[in-house]
Amino acid sequence: xxxxxxxxxxxxxxxxxxxxxxxxxxxxxxxxxxxxxxxxxxxxxxxxxxxxxxxxxxxxxxxxxxxxxxxxxxxxxxxxxxxxxxxxxxxxxxxxxxxxxxxxxxxxxxxxxxxxxxxxxxxxxxxxxxxxxxxxxxxxxxxxxxxxxxxxxxxxxxxxxxxxxxxxxxxxxxxxxxxxxxxxxxxxxxxxxxxxxxxxxxxxxxxxxxxxxxxxxxxxxxxxxxxxxxxxxxxxxxxxxxxxxxxxxxxxxxxxxxxxxxxxxx
Amino acid sequence: xxxxxxxxxxxxxxxxxxxxxxxxxxxxxxxxxxxxxxxxxxxxxxxxxxxxxxxxxxxxxxxxxxxxxxxxxxxxxxxxxxxxxxxxxxxxxxxxxxxxxxxxxxxxxxxxxxxxxxxxxxxxxxxxxxxxxxxxxxxxxxxxxxxxxxxxxxxxxxxxxxxxxxxxxxxxxxxxxxxxxxxxxxxxxxxxxxxxxxxxxxxxxxxxxxxxxxxxxxxxxxxxxxxxxxxxxxxxxxxxxxxxxxxxxxxxxxxxxxxxxxxxxx
Numbered sequence: 001x002x003x004x005x006x007x008x009x010x011x012x013x014x015x016x017x018x019x020x021x022x023x024x025x026x027x028x029x030x031x032x033x034x035x036x037x038x039x040x041x042x043x044x045x046x047x048x049x050x051x052x053x054x055x056x057x058x059x060x061x062x063x064x065x066x067x068x069x070x071x072x073x074x075x076x077x078x079x080x081x082x083x084x085x086x087x088x089x090x091x092x093x094x095x096x097x098x099x100x101x102x103x104x105x106x107x108x109x110x111x112x113x114x115x116x117x118x119x120x121x122x123x124x125x126x127x128x129x130x131x132x133x134x135x136x137x138x139x140x141x142x143x144x145x146x147x148x149x150x151x152x153x154x155x156x157x158x159x160x161x162x163x164x165x166x167x168x169x170x171x172x173x174x175x176x177x178x179x180x181x182x183x184x185x186x187x188x189x190x191x192x193x194x195x196x197x198x199x200x201x202x203x204x205x206x207x208x209x210x211x212x213x214x215x216x217x218x219x220x221x222x223x224x225x226x227x228x229x230x231x232x233x234x235x236x237x238x239x240x241x242x243x244x245x246x247x248x249x250x251x252x253x254x255x256x257x258x259x260x261x262x263x264x265x266x
Numbered sequence: 267x268x269x270x271x272x273x274x275x276x277x278x279x280x281x282x283x284x285x286x287x288x289x290x291x292x293x294x295x296x297x298x299x300x301x302x303x304x305x306x307x308x309x310x311x312x313x314x315x316x317x318x319x320x321x322x323x324x325x326x327x328x329x330x331x332x333x334x335x336x337x338x339x340x341x342x343x344x345x346x347x348x349x350x351x352x353x354x355x356x357x358x359x360x361x362x363x364x365x366x367x368x369x370x371x372x373x374x375x376x377x378x379x380x381x382x383x384x385x386x387x388x389x390x391x392x393x394x395x396x397x398x399x400x401x402x403x404x405x406x407x408x409x410x411x412x413x414x415x416x417x418x419x420x421x422x423x424x425x426x427x428x429x430x431x432x433x434x435x436x437x438x439x440x441x442x443x444x445x446x447x448x449x450x451x452x453x454x455x456x457x458x459x460x461x462x463x464x465x466x467x468x469x470x471x472x473x474x475x476x477x478x479x480x481x482x483x484x485x486x487x488x489x490x491x492x493x494x495x496x497x498x499x500x501x502x503x504x505x506x507x508x509x510x511x512x513x514x515x516x517x518x519x520x521x522x523x524x525x526x527x528x529x530x531x532x
Contacts, residue, residue, distance in 0.1 A: 141474070143413070144448075145412070145413060179463070181453075182463065183411075183465070186450045186451075187447075187448040197446065199449070
């Protein structure tokens with residue numbers, strides 16, 4: 001229970017054409033079928049769960065095509081087992097996706113991630129690359145924009161639901177200090193039951209006022225994002241991210257590095 | 267007092283090189299100098315004003331280089347007068363920007379804009395093209411993202427401060443129904459006293475639940491945006507927008523048109 005897992009499986013579509021349809025629902029269905037086959041008790045427990053399920057699954061195309069499955073909490077052992085016995089091919093939307101090589105497994109523990117809070121030079125800047133469509137729920141609507149308090153608020157909520165290491169009562173307030181430094185974003189519309197607006201691209205975040213007990217909070221949650229996914233529908237192909245964090249620097253130095261085109265007006 | 271004005275003046279920089287520095291502060295300084303020279307009483311009134319000043323000024327580069335000055339409330343007559351007696355050139359950041367042709371003036375009245383609320387087929391979709399860097403203030407930080415409630419909440423606030431036509435107590439709640447359908451955005455860092463994060467690009471917004479007394483609210487505020495600018499620092503070169511509104515359609519038809527790459531996952 002104390003572990004987080006991220007599995008990346010290289011592969012490609014069989015046949016000529018590149019697959020362009022969104023396969024998130026097919027991925028989710030495959031995952032649940034595997035779960036029901038291998039561990040019926042766990043499948044039932046997951047089904048009865050009211051909180052967000054502790055896994056994500058997505059097919060990413062950059063830098064090369066990979067199936068990405070992440071899990072934590074009660075699902076981590078299952079996904080670790082899955083990574084060792086991956087089938088050679090998956091039927092997704094009536095087409096075969098073929099595995100081409102072994103699964104790469106990345107593991108971490110909650111205490112390892114949480115240790116970032118106490119780091120002497122905490123990571124106060126992070127870049128998230130949103131490599132599959134990402135979206136957030138906000139007041140009953142989808143919001144396809146990486147608002148810091150939605151990005152990291154959602155991560156904090158999942159952390160507090162699943163982690164045995166409590167980040168404390170002040171964490172929520174500390175999130176208010178996270179700002180967007182720069183970004184490049186484009187929306188994509190994903191056909192599920194209806195059209196869901198999402199976005200892909202990259203955004204750099206910074207935790208201002210990096211002093212205090214929560215100076216390392218941004219870095220902790222960013223590393224967690226790699227295992228949790230970001231935003232809504234991470235169990236349906238959304239919100240797969242690559243994460244780059246940078247340790248704290250003097251604000252003056254950091255300022256001089258902002259922006260691709262500093263001082264350029266248009 | 268009952269008028270809104272938008273003036274566009276074609277021109278270009280003298281000399282060889284294209285000007286790349288952000289000239290927002292220089293534009294603001296020029297505007298205030300003109301004001302002080304032509305109408306000292308008005309300059310004093312503006313100086314003493316605690317609310318946001320009812321004008322915007324920006325230098326845009328697309329589709330061609332133009333100085334854009336907008337005004338409403340007590341400043342509309344002054345800007346109208348300014349458009350008729352524009353100097354041949356402006357000194358901005360120690361370089362000359364030369365006017366090349368006459369100012370184009372667009373005018374509207376508050377009742378004309380407000381009439382959109384009562385339109386039989388209200389405009390429920392609008393695309394804003396952010397042609398100069400745009401940013402918002404949110405909880406003490408800059409947020410360079412077009413969150414609908416910041417875009418249109420700020421416009422509503424300015425409307426209610428300046429317009430003789432009250433949009434009513436329910437307008438604020440109606441804004442919660444505005445969503446982002448699609449966007450393409452890139453951040454820019456603007457050097458003022460410090461670096462201010464902004465963005466350029468385009469975003470399409472839709473008012474869901476278009477029935478009820480506020481079905482036309484999105485269209486009204488979008489048209490106002492053309493005269494008010496969007497977000498923070500519109501008197502310093504930020505937030506100049508082009509606006510395209512579309513009249514209401516059945517939701518099913520509108521859905522089929524969403525997104526540049528519908529159903530495409532990545």
